[in-house]
Amino acid sequence: MALSSRRTLLRTFLAGATVLWTALGSAQAQQAPFIVMASTTSTEQSGLFGHLLPAFTKETGIEVRVVAQGTGQALDMARRGDADIVFVHDQPAEEKFVAEGFGIKRQAVMYNDFVLVGLKADPAGVRGKDVAAAMGKLATAGAPFISRGDKSGTHSAELRFWKQAGEDMAASKPAGYKECGCGMGPALNIAASSGAYVLADRGTWLSFKNRGDLSILVEGDKKLFNQYGVIVVNPAKHAHVKVKEAQRFADWVVSPAGQSTIAAYKINGEQLFFPNAGAQ
Numbered sequence: 509m510a511l512s513s514r515r516t517l518l519r520t521f522l523a524g525a526t527v528l529w530t531a532l533g534s535a536q537a538q539q540a541p542f543i544v545m546a547s548t549t550s551t552e553q554s555g556l557f558g559h560l561l562p563a564f565t566k567e568t569g570i571e572v573r574v575v576a577q578g579t580g581q582a583l584d585m586a587r588r589g590d591a592d593i594v595f596v597h598d599q600p601a602e603e604k605f606v607a608e609g610f611g612i613k614r615q616a617v618m619y620n621d622f623v624l625v626g627l628k629a630d631p632a633g634v635r636g637k638d639v640a641a642a643m644g645k646l647a648t649a650g651a652p653f654i655s656r657g658d659k660s661g662t663h664s665a666e667l668r669f670w671k672q673a674g675e676d677m678a679a680s681k682p683a684g685y686k687e688c689g690c691g692m693g694p695a696l697n698i699a700a701s702s703g704a705y706v707l708a709d710r711g712t713w714l715s716f717k718n719r720g721d722l723s724i725l726v727e728g729d730k731k732l733f734n735q736y737g738v739i740v741v742n743p744a745k746h747a748h749v750k751v752k753e754a755q756r757f758a759d760w761v762v763s764p765a766g767q768s769t770i771a772a773y774k775i776n777g778e779q780l781f782f783p784n785a786g787a788q
Contacts, residue, residue, distance in 0.1 A: 580659025589746030680726025
């Protein structure tokens with residue numbers, strides 16, 4: 509073989525090897541470990557995950573890809589096997605999810621509270637600490653109220669409060685009641701633009717910028733307590749679940765490192781979530 513031909517062959521071989529090496533490197537990068545987390549809009553829109561998840565990834569090398577939606581939708585996503593782990597805030601629904609065999613174990617992670625928000629002038633006169641009494645006044649007045657209407661943890665809590673006020677929302681809804689079928693941030697935006705009342709989690713409220721004339725009117729009622737839990741999806745239901753990586757997140761978020769990271773997240777010096785791993 510002529511020298512020029514050998515040189516051409518060598519160049520072709522080296523070029524091919526470079527392409528193959530690059531492709532292998534790219535494939536390895538694409539195979540970096542990750543998990544899919546079905547979670548709530550409150551954890552996402554409050555900014556908590558932007559603070560919490562990078563700390564977990566830095567420690568473990570595992571990326572967390574979040575799908576934020578209402579708690580009911582998040583649990584349904586996990587039931588279908590489209591998530592490896594759920595991080596939500598509707599304890600009865602979470603316990604049912606585990607009892608049905610879709611989750612391995614529910615672990616308490618943190619809490620904050622719900623607040624009833626409305627115009628500072630409070631035309632329906634709900635201001636105080638009794639959320640059930642406030643909902644009753646809203647119904648009597650036919651005051652404008654924006655409901656998430658999305659089977660989220662916040663929506664479930666809202667329905668409980670209406671029921672405690674003697675309102676059967678399945679039978680009939682108050683005159684000013686409107687469902688947006690949306691996340692917490694959009695619901696707050698609608699309330700701000702229309703002068704309506706709305707139930708919100710405190711974390712999203714504290715991070716919400718477009719408040720307009722809205723203000724917290726009802727807070728401090730023990731019934732407004734808002735607990736969050738984490739559950740790894742059961743591989744017995746969906747064999748493809750990345751249970752090892754998902755369990756590492758569940759273990760980390762209830763560990764001293766995860767709990768202190770949650771406690772450190774603040775807006776304007778105010779803590780949004782309070783770690784309570786080990787609670788029921």
